[in-house]
Amino acid sequence: MNPAFSVIFFTTASGAGYGMLFWLGLMAAIGAVPASGWFGVPALAVALGLSTAGLLSSTFHLGHPERAWRALSQWRSSWLSREGVAAIVTFIPALVLAVAWMAGAVPGRAGTVTGLIAALLAMLTVVCTAMIYASLRTIRQWHQPLVLPVYLLCAAFSGAVCAAAFLSCYPAGDPRLPALLAVAFGFAVLAAKLAYWRRIDRPVVAPDATGLGRFGTVRPLDPPHTEENYLLKEMGFRVARRHAARLRRIALMVGCVLPILLMVLALAGLGAPALLAAVPCMLIGLFVERWLFFAEATHVVRLYYGR
Amino acid sequence: MTSLPVASPGQKKLGLVIDLDTCVGCHACAVNCKEWNAGGVSAPLTDRNPYQDAPDGVWFNRIHSYEAGTGTASRTVHFPRSCLHCETPACVTVCPTGASYKRAEDGIVLVDPDRCIGCKLCSWACPYGAREYDVQEGVMKKCTLCVDRIYNEALPEADRVPACVSTCPAHARHFGDLGDPDSDVSKLVAEREGYALMPELGYAPVNRYLPPRPRAEPPAPPAPSGPPDIAGALLRWVDRVLSR
Numbered sequence: 001m002n003p004a005f006s007v008i009f010f011t012t013a014s015g016a017g018y019g020m021l022f023w024l025g026l027m028a029a030i031g032a033v034p035a036s037g038w039f040g041v042p043a044l045a046v047a048l049g050l051s052t053a054g055l056l057s058s059t060f061h062l063g064h065p066e067r068a069w070r071a072l073s074q075w076r077s078s079w080l081s082r083e084g085v086a087a088i089v090t091f092i093p094a095l096v097l098a099v100a101w102m103a104g105a106v107p108g109r110a111g112t113v114t115g116l117i118a119a120l121l122a123m124l125t126v127v128c129t130a131m132i133y134a135s136l137r138t139i140r141q142w143h144q145p146l147v148l149p150v151y152l153l154c155a156a157f158s159g160a161v162c163a164a165a166f167l168s169c170y171p172a173g174d175p176r177l178p179a180l181l182a183v184a185f186g187f188a189v190l191a192a193k194l195a196y197w198r199r200i201d202r203p204v205v206a207p208d209a210t211g212l213g214r215f216g217t218v219r220p221l222d223p224p225h226t227e228e229n230y231l232l233k234e235m236g237f238r239v240a241r242r243h244a245a246r247l248r249r250i251a252l253m254v255g256c257v258l259p260i261l262l263m264v265l266a267l268a269g270l271g272a273p274a275l276l277a278a279v280p281c282m283l284i285g286l287f288v289e290r291w292l293f294f295a296e297a298t299h300v301v302r303l304y305y306g307r
Numbered sequence: 308m309t310s311l312p313v314a315s316p317g318q319k320k321l322g323l324v325i326d327l328d329t330c331v332g333c334h335a336c337a338v339n340c341k342e343w344n345a346g347g348v349s350a351p352l353t354d355r356n357p358y359q360d361a362p363d364g365v366w367f368n369r370i371h372s373y374e375a376g377t378g379t380a381s382r383t384v385h386f387p388r389s390c391l392h393c394e395t396p397a398c399v400t401v402c403p404t405g406a407s408y409k410r411a412e413d414g415i416v417l418v419d420p421d422r423c424i425g426c427k428l429c430s431w432a433c434p435y436g437a438r439e440y441d442v443q444e445g446v447m448k449k450c451t452l453c454v455d456r457i458y459n460e461a462l463p464e465a466d467r468v469p470a471c472v473s474t475c476p477a478h479a480r481h482f483g484d485l486g487d488p489d490s491d492v493s494k495l496v497a498e499r500e501g502y503a504l505m506p507e508l509g510y511a512p513v514n515r516y517l518p519p520r521p522r523a524e525p526p527a528p529p530a531p532s533g534p535p536d537i538a539g540a541l542l543r544w545v546d547r548v549l550s551r
Binding site for chain 2: 001061062063064065067068070071072073074076077078079080081084132135136137138139207208209210211212213214215216217218219220221222223224225227228229230231233234235299300301304305
């Protein structure tokens with residue numbers, strides 16, 4: 001699949017944003033965050049800002065961005081529509097939580113309730129994002145049971161890294177909890193991605209797309225067109241195996257291992273600089289991971305072209 | 308609505324039956340489809356750089372040619388590929404806007420260009436490559452089964468078939484109701500053991516492909532003769548020269 005920048009940025013940024021909102025909501029619910037609204041509101045603004053940037057980016061690849069609102073209508077059947085609805089509905093408890101924080105209700109019952117609702121909706125939004133891809137039976141590397149856990153774990157990990165970095169900037173903030181969570185979820189992402197790659201690397205028997213397999217090997221003789229068409233530009237993207245292997249290592253080293261080490265250093269006393277340095281590492285690594293998620297995905301239509 | 312209509316018993320299922328035995332790979336179906344639909348409900352079917360390097364355009368039919376089998380047992384099969392108007396099309400259910408829909412009355416899968424936001428997800432969901440994005444218009448386009456021909460009372464009745472069917476010089480394309488077991492197309496499918504493409508994916512395509520017929524036994528190689536017949540060969544040569 002063609003790794004379009006706008007969609008990769010969308011899933012990475014909005015994953016981090018909703019992941020950060022998830023942890024902020026949970027920590028607000030258990031009172032593990034500074035009570036001041038001067039912490040809560042900017043923290044929520046960063047989380048929602050990341051999500052909004054991702055959502056806006058996703059509209060850039062639309063042919064008619066001005067009609068994007070129509071995408072909210074078909075939530076009964078479409079995961080993309082559900083994702084749009086969930087993404088927007090999540091803003092409601094997040095904004096209520098911001099108001100509650102300003103009003104001094106965090107920690108408190110109001111903060112607990114809205115925090116939990118915001119966390120739940122943020123998680124559901126990431127579930128919807130993952131299901132857009134995981135529900136497509138046409139793309140073997142996406143129609144995998146591990147795709148949904150990988151999306152959730154990536155969001156939880158990147159959200160925890162962002163939350164830890166933000167807390168460390170605040171004098172009364174204690175980033176130890178999100179830093180610990182980031183370490184735990186960093187390892188989880190590492191394990192899930194390795195398992196996912198091992199799974200998609202398994203040799204598979206390609207389906208008999210033409211139904212001509214009954215005669216023996218089917219070999220393309222004359223292509224239907226001599227130039228690349230929409231199908232080949234969108235679905236015919238090929239990444240060299242050697243490059244993919246290298247990029248996988250980069251994704252895990254820069255995206256997971258390095259941030260985990262920085263978290264450990266921060267917990268050992270290095271503090272804010274290590275936590276802040278972990279953010280760009282995590283974003284670059286996850287961006288590469290998401291690029292590979294697209295680039296390594298092979299669409300079944302390619303079989304008609306013998307690719 | 309992108310939810311699928313509930314299929315009633317005896318549901319009308321309009322579709323195509325494509326005969327891979329007689330298709331000669333002339334691309335006339337693709338050309339006539341383009342010609343008709345460039346002025347039909349899906350108009351325009353934009354072409355980019357049509358007279359320059361790397362031309363690219365929206366087409367609803369693509370004709371592949373394959374070699375099936377190896378060695379002397381191999382055969383060339385021309386393979387027209389277009390929308391199969393599936394009974395449970397994922398291209399419809401993934402659509403977030405309701406632009407893609409399946410008609411309850413005849414099963415045709417269509418796109419409403421005024422609602423399409425051009426997110427391209429439907430083309431990802433289709434395993435058959437039936438949907439092509441029109442970059443210039445910013446919307447997805449696909450085969451309409453010539454919905455503006457088959458019900459068009461301004462046309463003579465014989466012409467109320469999809470453009471690809473009407474133009475096929477080899478009569479390799481047939482149009483009809485595959486939901487009716489007594490229709491000509493259904494009988495043809497039954498007789499020739501027509502098959503669906505990749506049914507294992509679960510989208511229940513309506514269109515059927517008729518497999519190439521088994522080949523006649525190849526003629527037996529000439530029996531090895533005895534000593535070379537020089538006089539006969541000379542006479543045959545003389546005969547060939549004189550009859551020029």
